[in-house]
Amino acid sequence: MKTKIILPFILLLVTSISFAQGFKDKKEKVKALKVAYITEQLDLTTEEAQKFWPIYNAFDDKQAELRHEKMKAILDRFEPGSVEKLSEKEASALLTQMETIEESLFTLRKKFIKDLQGVISAKKIIKLKKAEEDFNRHLLKQIREKRKG
Structure with missing residues (x-):
């Protein structure tokens, strides 16, 4: 009897771990591609790269954390029909949270730019913004093509 209960649980656990690992691997692969793309686009010297990447990675991690916090706040409230259920006071509080x-x-972005100004030129900072947007656009295009095919 216990095996009938434990076996499905173990299968579910293994499947969940495998899926999470697959997602983590894909995320790491995308991050590696992004690093290579940005490095190439900015034509960073070895010295610039040594100073640039710790600043960039700290910024990127913090930005992802804030965006995750924002999405969690929004998604927790915006399930089908949930907007209509919000009181005006709750909606106002959510709006304030989103603004914050x-x-x-x-x-964070202003601090990031200021920190980078001591490491790379203003022109390379602008190239960075363009490289990030181009990389994201290219990534989205690949995802769309993969879904169609």
Whole structure:
């Protein structure tokens, strides 16, 4: 009797771990491709790269954390029909929370740019913004093509 209960549980656990590992592997692969793309686009010297990547990675991690916080706040509230159930006070509180996160993202980006100014030229900072947008656009295009095919 216990095996009938334990076996499906173990299968579910193994499947969940495998799926999570697969997602983590894909995330790491995308990050590696992004690093290579940005390095190539910015034409970083060895010295610049040594100073640039720790700043960039810290920024990217913090930005992802804030965006995750924002999405969690939004997704927790916006299940089908849940918007209609919000009181005006709850909606106002959610809006304030969203604004605070947006302000935090803006402040983070300003600090990031300021930190980078001591490491790479202003022109390379602008190239970075373009490289990030181009990489994301290319990634989305590949995802769309993969879904169609």
